Amino acid sequence: METFAAEVFSCFARADQRRWGEQYVRGPLTDGARKSMEPMAVRLGVDRQGLQQFLTDAPCSNQLVLAELAWRMETAIAPVAWVIDDVSFVKDGEESPGVAPQYCGALGKTANCQVVPSVHLVTDAASCPVNWRLFVPRQWDPAEAETREAEAIRARRNRARIPGDVGHVVKWQLAIGMLDELESWGLCPALVVTDEGYGQDGAFRLALTERDIPYVVGVRSDTALLGAGACRTAPPWGGRGRRPVLRYRDKPCSARWVVAAAGRRALHTVRWRVGSKGPLRSRFVALRVRPAGRVIRRVCASRDPPQCWLLAEWPPRQPEPVKYWLSTLPADTPLRHLVRMAKIRWRVEHDYRELKSGLGLDHFEGRTWSGWYHHVTLVSVAHAFCTLERLIPKAPTAA
Secondary structure, X not given: OHHHHHHHHHHOOOHHHHHXXXXXXXXXXXOOOOOOHHHHHHHHOOOXXXXXXXXXXXXXXXXXXXXXXXXXXXXXXXXXXXXXXXXXXXXXXXXOOOOEEEEEOOOOEEEEEEEEEEEEEEOXXXXXXXXXXXXXXXXXXXXXXXXXXXXXXXHHHHHHOOOOOOOOOOHHHHHHHHHHHHHHOOOOOOOEEEOHHHHOOHHHHHHHXXXXXXXXXXXXXXXXXXXXOOOOXXXXXXXXXXXXXXXXXOOOEEHHHHHHHHOHHHOEEEEEEEEOOEEEEEEEEEEEEEEOOHHHHHHOOOOOOOOEEEEEEOOXXXXXXXXXXXXXXXXXXXXXXXXXHHHOOHHHHHHHHHXXXXXXXXXXXXXXXXXXHHHHHHHHHHHHHHHHXXXXXXXXXXX
């Protein structure tokens, strides 16, 4: 741990910051159910005030630490994909930065919580979060409020020490911002995988395509699609009036309809990995299509949208498919690989479970923007250390 912490925190200018960083990372790894400031300080035998001051006021860069972490984990894990997801932290009060009534994935309903998108390097064997963004709801952005409410919002932001240039940004744009930041660190994903919370937005998919990043993203059953062979045509011009414009003569169909038209005969049984209770199998169909949503049609007005894969899971004894994905992986991609990539998000659920229940990701009790970012960064370092320890081959024990 000393060696690992010294390398990860080498970007800190002062020796005391490096020492406090190591101490804080040790905190989540100690015994004890609660990983908030006071119980960690007691178990570590260190000054609580010094640990608190480091967390809330130390002028150290979280992004430099995450960049160092990302470089190391990229080499150690050799990820097959980057997964974008988000996690929710339930809160009781109203002063924690970004807290508001919003959909909470942990509870499956609207609740008072913080929502945090993240990027994870992923393989079937290991994974690690390497970037985070705290979502700022409209209730925390004075630009989104009337004058009278804006003053109250500014006062609350000042108490939480939220930087003035941070406002409400939709989650898919936060995700693209994290990808751009990782690219500025010299890292590039082989593939991006998300659920339908991000993948359903055509603007998000277009942003990935503009960056030449292939993807496998979840979508809803009502996603508008055209057949792979669809192209824009115009009727003959008679020489009078305005020339006919190119447009699709076929109406877009939903993903559900496209799969239903292919029928059950197009289904193939695929086993994508071995779970805790044995091999995981289901039935899937993969079809070549063109996206046809309004955002896609507007951006691709002068050209045909590129073909992509529509992947659907249709388990036995189900009347219709239960999940859908779109993917820009090559046309010759084997079905089993498509399925494996679509399902690889399970590693992130494993991350969140370990980060929350084992390392105290959601135990932070402070109310400042910088303190929150320091906390999630240092917990990510603790998680990376655990991941690397698991990857190191263990020496054989004597019989």
